[in-house]
Amino acid sequence: MLEKVDEIRKAALQACSQASSVKDLEQARVRFLGKKGELTLLLRSTGQLPPEERPGFGRLVNELRDELEAVWAEREEQLFQEEEERRLMAETLDITLPGRAVARGGVHPITRIIEDTKAIFMQLGYEVVEGPEVELDYYNFEALNIPPDHPARDMQDTFFINERLLLRSQTSPVQIRVMENRKPPIRILAPGKVYRADSDITHSPMFHQIEGLVVDRGITFADLKGTLELFAQRMFGSHTKIRLRPSYFPFTEPSAEVDVSCIMCGGTGCRVCKDSGWLEILGSGMVDPRVLAGVGYNPQEVSGFAFGMGVERIAMLKYGISDIRLFFENDVRFLKQLGSEGGHLC
Helix, strand or coil: CHHHHHHHHHHHHHHHHHCCCHHHHHHHHHHHHCCCCHHHHHHHHHHHCCCCCHHHHHHHHHHHHHHHHHHHHHHHHHHHHHHHHHHHHHCCCCCCCCCCCCCCCCCCHHHHHHHHHHHHHHCCCCEECCCCCEEEHHHHCHHHCCCCCCHHHHHCCCEECCCCEEECCCCHHHHHHHHHHCCCCEEEEEEEEEECCCCECCECCEEEEEEEEEEECCCCHHHHHHHHHHHHHHHHCCCCCEEEEEEEECCEEEEEEEEEECCCCCCCCCCCCCCCCEEEEEEEEEECHHHHHHCCCCCCCCEEEEEEEEHHHHHHHHHCCCCCCHHHHCCHHHHHHHCCCCCCCC
């Protein structure tokens, strides 16, 4: 039995020293010191010895167990440190390698146009206001001189929720809400989402509008023209010219469509402007006296002008985009083409 103890000791010490990893060391420990290990089985065979030899044999086996556990703990610490050093060496940062570029996001072109437009008009003293997107028929139509039987309602395919509620088809209701609660002078800009049942490469069921309103004593059509000319030059460049064409809107009289000199060809004529040299950007006009009277203003004392533009329309012209749906598909490849500062895609 004593020879067996010595054999186990030599074999255990050899297995401990030859273990090359913490995992291998643990397997060797289970082999010799586990519940079914060789040393445990040897201890259980003590009953086969004469009674007078059992205490001495048991003490010898327990001393060997204590010795092996101490050796195992020391070897385990040594192997753990070696593995940690190898891992750290493998993870060493090589500062000579080229860096990995971090993808940087940019401002969406629609957001950029809205913010640029707000900045232009805020410098002119305009206040930015907002209103509900789920609107009453009264504010979206009737208060804007469009009664229920007015043919102008056929100009817009509106999303009705019920007879009184709808998804606003324009941001003009914000103008009415402001005028109902304030006295002139008023100088506001109303950006926001609007909804119409229309969808193709130049129309979207949801899009963005920005409308402006000025009401005060002595406001004239010349003030409107000067304001829009300044806006066009700030948005498209100082060389930009504008022209006003007679048009019709129920809530303005007189009304005018506003064109800018083609930003692609400078007005000489190209495929974008259909060789006309001009591009339409917005509608405008003097506020109809009936609209002023409807909010409690005296049309004999005050006058005003209003204008409205589609943000997507401005963005499509500024960045040379031919399909409005690209703005809402969130294709990263498309957004990257515009870059952080924007650029033409044509």
